[in-house]
Each structure stands twice: as C-alpha cells, then as structure tokens.
Amino acid sequence: MREVSRGLHRFKDIQDHLAISRSVLTDRLELLLDQGVLEKREYREPGQRRRYEYHLTEKGRDLYPAINALREWGDKYLADPEGPSLLVTHRGCGAPVHTRLMCEAGHEVTSEEIDRTPGPAARARAAA
C-alpha cells in the first residue's frame, strides 16, 4: 500500500522497490484486492501483452489518516535520534501535516475531552 500510495503502480516497480519475491508480492496484492483497498486497471504497452496496474480505491485512500497517525506516533516515540525519515507537508502551502481530532463544530479535541456513548449497533452486539 505504501508503494502504491507513493506512485508505484506496476508489479515490477513495486517488486523492485520492496525487494521481495514474485510470489510474496502476488499474495499481498491478492489480499489487498480482496479487501477492496486496491483495484486493478488494465494497461498495454506496444508489442507487450495486457498487464495490470494497481491503484488505491476510496476505501484504501480512507486508511491514510490512520496510517499517518501511526507514522506520527512512531516519529515521536520510535524515531532515530536524527528525526523522522519522512516529512509530510501540505502541497498547497508547504506547512507540515498532522493528524488531529476535530469536532464537527470546528474545535480541536484531546483524547481526554471525548465522550463515548453506545451507538445504534451496540445493542445488537450486547444481545448476541
């Protein structure tokens, strides 16, 4: 998923970048296709047989806030002394990007300011 989200869409390119075997990468791509976070798109270069590129679906793109939040946590607690290995910035203005908890009224919220209440599916699970 990391390779695809950074613009590597073709099997050979992804394989070269990860330095893993053909069969391991095939298994991983199958899993991600089955889960609906990647999709295949056909392409054909002149004189070659039909091949597939791998692209993130909306379901895959929607994982990005979680991935970014884990990356930030890792940068704070597990990074090398030099600092993070990846800088993430807003293309529009160049400022660093962070994962924040925001309420729909526009307030930034800390984990201590959160109320949790059972939702519509909670009763079904308790009864099951």
Place this chain on the structure above:
Amino acid sequence: MREVSRGLHRFKDIQDHLAISRSVLTDRLELLLDQGVLEKREYREPGQRRRYEYHLTEKGRDLYPAINALREWGDKYLADPEGPSLLVTHRGCGAPVHTRLMCEAGHEVTSEEIDRTPGPAARARAAA
C-alpha cells in the same frame, strides 16, 4: 487498552469485561507495560493486600488519534447496517469527533494534497 481508556483500571474489572483468562490478561498487560503505553499505580483497600491499577501513559494516550482513525474507517466500511456501535463526541460541545489531516497553517488536507520528502533519518536508512 480499550478498557483502560474507558475507565477500567483494575485487573478484576478488566478481566470481567473482556471475559478472558487471568494468564492471557497478565501477558497482555505485561506487553503494554513493557512498551510503555500503560503504567502501574499502587492502591490498597482496607484489609486487603497492595494491588495495582493500570493507567495509560502519555505514549498510550498519543495512540488515540490512530485508534480513532481506524474506528472511523471501520464504521464506514465494516459497520453493521444499523450504524456504528460507538458514538464519539466532544465533551465541550456535544458535536461528533472525527480524525482529520490538518496542516500547521490550519488547512484541512486530503491524502491527495500531501507531499512526502525524505527527512533527516532517511539517508541513514538508505546507507544502512
């Protein structure tokens, strides 16, 4: 971690809520203590021996944005037809809370508007 973050701090309370064996819970708590996301605090009830409560550390609380982002992703793609099993709201104003990507200039950012560049530790890894 879920139980502790929702206010269950004592071994017996956590065990009853999870319905798992004493040894499984002991192993899980040891792992979370070793990783520094939980800490032990002593307490003693009258006539009882000394016992410990389990609390989140700052490192543990800082995982919340990632956990919340995964919960939101699950609500969108994996929830029961009735809807989510948990509603998360801002205690201050009651509005629903979401995980957002924000840049330091205050713009909300989508995963398509992000630039990734190698950080200070990137060279070390490439050379290793």
